[in-house]
Amino acid sequence: MTTENTASSHTTQNHNTKNVTDSYGLHQSILPSNDGLYGEFGGKIAHPQLAQAMSEIEAGFRNIIKDDDFITEMQRLRETYVGRPSPIFHARRLSAHCGGAQIYFKREDLNHTGAHKINHCLGEVLLAKKLGKTKVIAETGAGQHGVALATAAALMGVECEIHMGVVDIKKEHPNVSRMRILGANIVPVSHGAGTLKEAVDSAFETYLNELDTSMFAIGSALGPAPYPEIVSYFQSVIGREARVQFLDATGKLPDKVVACVGGGSNAIGLFSGFLGDNSVEKIGVEPAGEGLETANHAATMTLGVKGEIHGFKCYVLLDKDGEPASVHSIASGLDYPGVGPQHSLLKDNNLATYESATDAECLEAFMALSRLEGIIPALETAHAIAYAMRAAKDMSPDETILVNLSGRGDKDIDFVLDKVDLSK
CATH class of the missing domain: 3.40.50.1100 (Rossmann fold)
Incomplete structure (x- = not known):
């Protein structure tokens, strides 16, 4: 019989690497208390x-x-x-374009419906x-x-x-x-x-x-509660698969795992497979919008404070009246002024790092992946790609970045066509 728990133990036993989970199948660092905290x-x-x-x-x-x-x-x-398991893809042309680290993608965009x-x-x-x-x-x-x-x-x-x-x-x-x-x-x-x-x-x-x-x-x-736990439980299949696949393909774990963060489901899904591995840097990428120096962003983890929204406590962007702020992102799936409580805890415990990418960087990454690898990503996902492209340049060619390609960009094509010059 195949279960969530046997998949998790299979990962650890077959590759003899540290990735401790409790019997429930999720890493202990992202399990709630009885109070849902x-x-x-x-x-x-x-x-x-x-x-x-x-x-x-x-x-x-x-x-x-x-x-x-x-x-x-x-x-x-x-x-x-x-159509699981979704594959791991080595983006060789994008990696060569950026210089430095080798960039890989976990292809959640190939799932039925086109996303995680x-x-x-x-x-x-x-x-x-x-x-x-x-x-x-x-x-x-x-x-x-x-x-x-x-x-x-x-x-x-x-x-x-x-x-x-x-x-x-x-x-x-x-x-x-x-x-x-x-x-x-x-x-x-x-x-x-x-x-x-x-x-x-x-x-x-x-x-x-x-x-x-x-x-x-x-x-x-x-x-x-119990929604953060429920969603992370079902999304943890991403991290379990990715960890086994990456080890099988390269013989080692990635140096960085990267995912975009709005609410945080695709990121917690990927991170969950690597939370026991201190050598793997976990990076969440949120929207800097028109710039962190403006009011037009959704960089909750970067500029938010501890607060409450929709019945739960997390990092949140507040307006001058102390209410959840109006936020902006070129990606509709990321324009939320709060973030999942698991990510808030990972930030405070220094178990994950949260970066940002602007609308302009997002569009550049969207076009780069489309033109260099023939993959049109969702604008949400393009934030994570933008960070990976930026980070790869400062890493060595034997280092690796695994990005969760959380969704495809069919939905964004008309919007992007109004924003970019295809002749360039």
């Missing part, structure tokens, strides 16, 4: 009705991950529906069905989570409702079309900035009125 971050929501609903979801999650039928079904869907989001969406919809719910409700920014959830809901015969800011609906219309074709109901959110934060607010308000029949299926490793 990661150090001082995270926590359980105080709202009585929502708290009861969260307790039901948590209990259901703890039950299904020990259920042989669920484990077998997840493994079957990963292999035959998602399908990893946790399948688990969330299976959990909703196990709890007897007939509907899933979610937020989305870039639309990758929305598409993945709509896909899983169509596969399993569950109603799906996606809340999305009007700014993002216009910007990411290919993904909006995909969600509608898949049968999802799209709820436009126009108040405030009309982006991801407001979509989260709207989705939670709807969920509060439909607790008996629906389940909130959050799109990243954030929010109140």
Whole structure:
């Protein structure tokens, strides 16, 4: 029988390298307390009705991950529906272009639906069905989570409702079309900035009125307990695969593992495979937008403070009134003023480092990967690529960087065409 835990132990035993996990299958540094806390971050929501609903979801999650039928079904869907394991690719031309370190990619963009989001969406919809719910409700920014959830809901015969800011609906219309074709109901959110934060607010308000029949299926490793744990559990497949694959391909671990960070799901998925390896530097890359010296960025870990948003504690960007700030990123999936509590703890414990990339650097990386390797990345992912290109130049040719290529850029093509000169 294949399980989450046996995959983790297989990694350690076959390669005799230190990557200690507890029996649950996640590294001990990103497991919560019974109060849903990661150090001082995270926590359980105080709202009585929502708290009861969260307790039901948590209990259901703890039950299904020990259920042989669920484990077998997840493994079957990963292999035959998602297309896992996703491969590791050595970007030789991009590496030569940058000079210095060799750059590799974990190809999550090759998953069904084109991003890492399908990893946790399948688990969330299976959990909703196990709890007897007939509907899933979610937020989305870039639309990758929305598409993945709509896909899983169509596969399993569950109603799906996606809340999305009007700014993002216009910007990411290919993904909006995909969600509608898949049968999802799209709820436009126009108040405030009309982006991801407001979509989260709207989705939670709807969920509060439909607790008996629906389940909130959050799109990243954030929010109140148990969502950070649930999402990181399902996304940890990235890190487990990557660690084995990279060792098999190169005979050693990467010097750096890199992923973009908005809420933090793809990054925590990759990092989880290497948290026991002190020799591997874990780098999260967030949006510097129009520059860290401006107000137009979403660099939560770089410039944020400890605070609270959407019922959990984390690093957060606040406005002059002490409320979560309006933020900016060229990538719709990264423009959130908070970050997952696990990342907040990793930062404070110096287990991961958080850098940033500007909109301009992101577009440059987007075009470089497209022209040099024939891979069109998501704008979110292009932030991580931008950092890798920058860092590689200061490293030696025998050093390596593994980037999580978290999504493909089909959704961003029209937007990018308005921003770049293709003749250059």
